[in-house]
Amino acid sequence: MSATIEAREVFAVIPPGIQGYLKQVVSGGKDVDWMPFEIKREYTNAFIIKDGKILLGYKKRGFGVGMYNGFGGKVEPGESSLQGALRELKEEAGITAPLEHAGTLLFLSEGVDHAFNIEIYRADAYSGVVTESV
Template structure:
């Protein structure tokens, strides 16, 4: 059954979760960014942002798409610059973030890989760390801490589980800026991509 998508989203989607209230914020342009994650076994590689936007939060590795770059080129460049590794990244999802008063939206394309080459290395911007997304009962390696949602963006708890499950997703988050400079979600919607039968059969 088709669902009504928030403005700015498109595709053959089924709703996964939504929340908040009020109308969706309007915007007149998108600015493209990437965010890349390496997933191995029951672990995911995140980076602690050391400066700039999102400082002291854990996130994937990424940033702005530069003129002349494709999305995948930008994702691979940012992963190399911020974590010192190369990986066979594949597109995993899309997120649209809108902040009240901005007039433009972050269009963040999410990439993931299940292998990499090199050694995760701290950079001027990010400190890579492994985290476990396994349940406590099945996590044999107690030295790997669980995903630190309390020090991540508020929306990550909704879509990161879809990423580690390998489910392609699309989402939108509207925010307002609080007095302390932090962002507070006012409305959110996340959905999973419905694969065509022919596409499913070929995998």
Template sequence: MLPPGLLETIDVAPYSKGGEGEWMSFERRKYFTNAFIIQHDKKRKRGFAKDKYNGFGGKVEEGETSAEAAVRELQEEAGITAALEYSGTMLFFSEGTDFAYHIDYYCAETYEGTITDEEMRPEWFAIPDATVAESSALPSIPFQQMWEDAEIWFPLLLAKRKFNGRGDFRLNARGESKLTKWWFGAEAER
């Protein structure tokens, strides 16, 4: 059974869940996209998720699909184009906001164009179980500098397994958002 607010966008089986208490409630959602070029993780310099490793993305504008928004954001933020493939959908709610973040994730392995440096600083990371020999000289994916839930769903994205999930974040005593309840589903392994 899916958590409240999570839409059945793909057929998934439970993959990971945790936390205690009830799901937080929200009255509305805002739609966003997040796209990853698998060989080129980036660190955001400004805006939402500042100083966290994240993909290229942003708001879905009125009148466009999430796929169109992902392509547009990739072009605006990085100056590149890619044949993005849908990877999954996540719903996040953070204490202190009046809406949930509905984020559709996309990925590509290749791109065209030259990466610009306005929003993201290109960095290379080793992909777990990579078959490319030189990847062993690269640092590991810095999960400690990503949102807490990324360690759960990012390996699914790398494995090209579609996923669906929800994460609720509460503020701790220092005012930091911490993952307190989550549910993730994934399609069967290929």
């Protein structure tokens, strides 16, 4: 069974800037067939959550350019997703953090020849000074 839940049903207060964009889709996976894909590329995304706030970076290039997101990118050959997340966090924000796995996103995007497999990480603390990447 698949259901779309409106944002107001998920959050007591909807964060500013996402009104109208947020939807949560819940599916047991049995009533909808998976779309076929041949290529799956590995990515990471890390979120630092401290004092009820989420540290985000502004995307200057690549997928999601012009938007705010966690820190992440492609997992390099020979790297685990955690190693990739730690590397990307250091490269993009200049910080290190005790990342913990929080979930996985697997999706297709129209016009792209591969599926995106994104391993999501989170931490409640970080070390270093947040700096803008070049």
